[in-house]
Amino acid sequence: MSSNPSVQRIVVESTSALPIQSVASVQRYTEGLPRVCAYTLRELLDDAERSDAAVDTNKLDRCICAHLRFQCHNLCAELFAVDDFENSQNVRDLIVANLRTPPYHQSLRLQPLVWGRLLSKILPFDHKVYELLFHALPTIYWHANFKCPPHFFPNAGLPILMTPTGDHLQTLFKAISKSLFMSIGNILLKGCDDFEDQDSVSYHDSTSQLSDPDDSRVQLLLSMAGSSSIHRMNALDSSPETFFRAVLLGIMAYMGVKSDIINQPKGSMSPVPLDNNRSTVLRLLYMLVSSEEYHVGNDSMCIKDQCLTLIIFFRVLNCTYPHPEYNFSAELTAKFVSIAFQDDAWLSGPEMGRFSIGEAAELVIHLFEHSFTMNVAFAHFVDKQLFGSFSISRSSDWDLSTIIGTFVARLSSGELDPLIQQRSLDYLHEHGSLHTACTVLIVNNNITALRQLTLLHCNDPVWPQCLQSLQEEEHHLQQLFGYPKEWITWCIADLKADIEQNWIKLATGVHSSGMTHDMRPVQEDNEQIKSAWSKVKVLPPLLHWVRQHHTREALSEEVELV
Numbered sequence: 001m002s003s004n005p006s007v008q009r010i011v012v013e014s015t016s017a018l019p020i021q022s023v024a025s026v027q028r029y030t031e032g033l034p035r036v037c038a039y040t041l042r043e044l045l046d047d048a049e050r051s052d053a054a055v056d057t058n059k060l061d062r063c064i065c066a067h068l069r070f071q072c073h074n075l076c077a078e079l080f081a082v083d084d085f086e087n088s089q090n091v092r093d094l095i096v097a098n099l100r101t102p103p104y105h106q107s108l109r110l111q112p113l114v115w116g117r118l119l120s121k122i123l124p125f126d127h128k129v130y131e132l133l134f135h136a137l138p139t140i141y142w143h144a145n146f147k148c149p150p151h152f153f154p155n156a157g158l159p160i161l162m163t164p165t166g167d168h169l170q171t172l173f174k175a176i177s178k179s180l181f182m183s184i185g186n187i188l189l190k191g192c193d194d195f196e197d198q199d200s201v202s203y204h205d206s207t208s209q210l211s212d213p214d215d216s217r218v219q220l221l222l223s224m225a226g227s228s229s230i231h232r233m234n235a236l237d238s239s240p241e242t243f244f245r246a247v248l249l250g251i252m253a254y255m256g257v258k259s260d261i262i263n264q265p266k267g268s269m270s271p272v273p274l275d276n277n278r279s280t281v282l283r284l285l286y287m288l289v290s291s292e293e294y295h296v297g298n299d300s301m302c303i304k305d306q307c308l309t310l311i312i313f314f315r316v317l318n319c320t321y322p323h324p325e326y327n328f329s330a331e332l333t334a335k336f337v338s339i340a341f342q343d344d345a346w347l348s349g350p351e352m353g354r355f356s357i358g359e360a361a362e363l364v365i366h367l368f369e370h371s372f373t374m375n376v377a378f379a380h381f382v383d384k385q386l387f388g389s390f391s392i393s394r395s396s397d398w399d400l401s402t403i404i405g406t407f408v409a410r411l412s413s414g415e416l417d418p419l420i421q422q423r424s425l426d427y428l429h430e431h432g433s434l435h436t437a438c439t440v441l442i443v444n445n446n447i448t449a450l451r452q453l454t455l456l457h458c459n460d461p462v463w464p465q466c467l468q469s470l471q472e473e474e475h476h477l478q479q480l481f482g483y484p485k486e487w488i489t490w491c492i493a494d495l496k497a498d499i500e501q502n503w504i505k506l507a508t509g510v511h512s513s514g515m516t517h518d519m520r521p522v523q524e525d526n527e528q529i530k531s532a533w534s535k536v537k538v539l540p541p542l543l544h545w546v547r548q549h550h551t552r553e554a555l556s557e558e559v560e561l562v
Contacts, residue, residue: 074110080094117157189220271319272320273320294306310336311366375420382420425456443481454495
């Protein structure tokens with residue numbers, strides 16, 4: 001920056017004509033420019049006071065405008081709102097700049113009334129403003145049972161919700177989420193024609209006995225979800241989400257399928273009747289996941305959006321009764337599995353807390369649970385030897401524990417193809433696989449899954465070897481995860497007791513429900529497991545008792561006494 005006052009004044013006056021969106025970059029690369037603006041403005045005002053000559057009002061206006069842009073952002077924005085002759089491009093640039101800035105980095109705060117006035121000046125919204133405002137809408141707007149609260153209608157600008165904080169200075173995001181979302185939502189409902197194209201997936205079905213949705217919000221969401229142009233749009237600077245993902249989250253909010261639905265116990269949720277809204281949403285989601293653009297390596301839809309589309313489909317399907325009939329071919333289910341296990345995203349861990357489930361992990365769980373996908377999912381898991389992908393440092397992640405728990409539960413359900421079930425059992429009872437499964441379940445205190453695991457092949461000779469290695473790693477696990485010293489010891493001892501008790505019941509013919517039996521002779525297994533147990537450092541009390549009471553009759557009498 002030149003030290004010549006004349007040059008400085010020329011630069012200051014020139015910056016008054018800059019678009020709003022360029023002010024920040026000029027200020028960043030021109031050190032001291034705001035200070036020079038303030039100094040130049042003060043000089044002009046002092047000159048006007050000292051002399052009787054007429055003031056050059058045009059020059060003064062330019063300096064005031066430049067000063068407001070660099071130093072008084074709030075006042076500048078308020079002047080834009082009340083000036084009927086202000087260039088709408090400046091207002092648009094101001095709105096876009098704030099919507100593209102993450103909420104926690106925003107500094108400009110105005111009353112919702114002023115924000116509403118500014119937004120009304122750039123109607124109708126262009127494509128970019130439409131997308132940014134859609135991202136800013138709170139999820140409550142999409143809830144099916146949302147009731148519109150009372151509004152205040154100013155003389156100019158957008159209607160505003162009557163809230164206790166309606167006159168407070170707020171960022172644009174907060175003003176939208178608290179006071180303006182209904183007005184903006186109603187405007188967006190009328191302006192979605194730009195997103196429809198010839199390649200869009202249509203949700204209409206002339207053969208269905210149910211009518212199309214009558215809620216305009218659902219119609220908007222489904223039209224946008226089926227738009228291939230929205231599938232190709234990249235994420236914004238202010239949000240990690242793509243436009244398509246924001247649309248999917250709106251559908252999820254309307255359907256009431258929250259992210260914690262995967263943690264709900266089976267049968268705890270009442271099924272929702274299949275109405276026209278659910279039927280249409282499921283139909284569109286099925287058409288999306290079965291379309292040609294839905295596959296690994298597709299450039300028009302990122303892998304995270306593909307995962308979320310399938311997750312929402314499963315969530316809505318799980319809580320809907322009766323289930324619509326869909327054709328899940330072997331090719332389609334194989335595509336689902338390849339997307340779920342792509343790039344090991346299911347091993348990455350959740351982002352929202354200790355007991356949350358990551359999206360990729362949730363998708364794997366859905367594939368294990370559904371009858372039309374479980375065989376392909378289990379076969380893929382075994383073929384790729386995926387227990388070897390688990391990291392010991394991430395054993396405390398709840399999503400991995402839930403995946404293993406689902407894997408074990410489905411193995412004992414009897415729903416798998418017998419050949420795939422046997423292959424999966426054999427793979428699970430390899431030493432490395434069993435050790436990994438036990439470690440993850442122990443450090444997550446997943447007692448239910450541990451006990452189901454001991455019921456599968458309690459007489460497998462790999463169990464003593466697995467327990468021996470767990471004993472040797474007690475201290476390491478305690479240090480790695482910060483558990484009390486007795487915790488891991490107690491879990492391993494409890495696991496031993498369950499295995500021994502189940503083995504006794506198996507040997508005596510007293511079987512627990514859900515126990516999966518080997519096809520090998522019982523006597524052969526007894527000899528193998530006795531030999532293996534003898535290598536464990538501490539002889540289990542129950543096994544010592546078994547050796548003393550080795551006859552089936554003695555075992556039966558003791559079990560009856562218990």
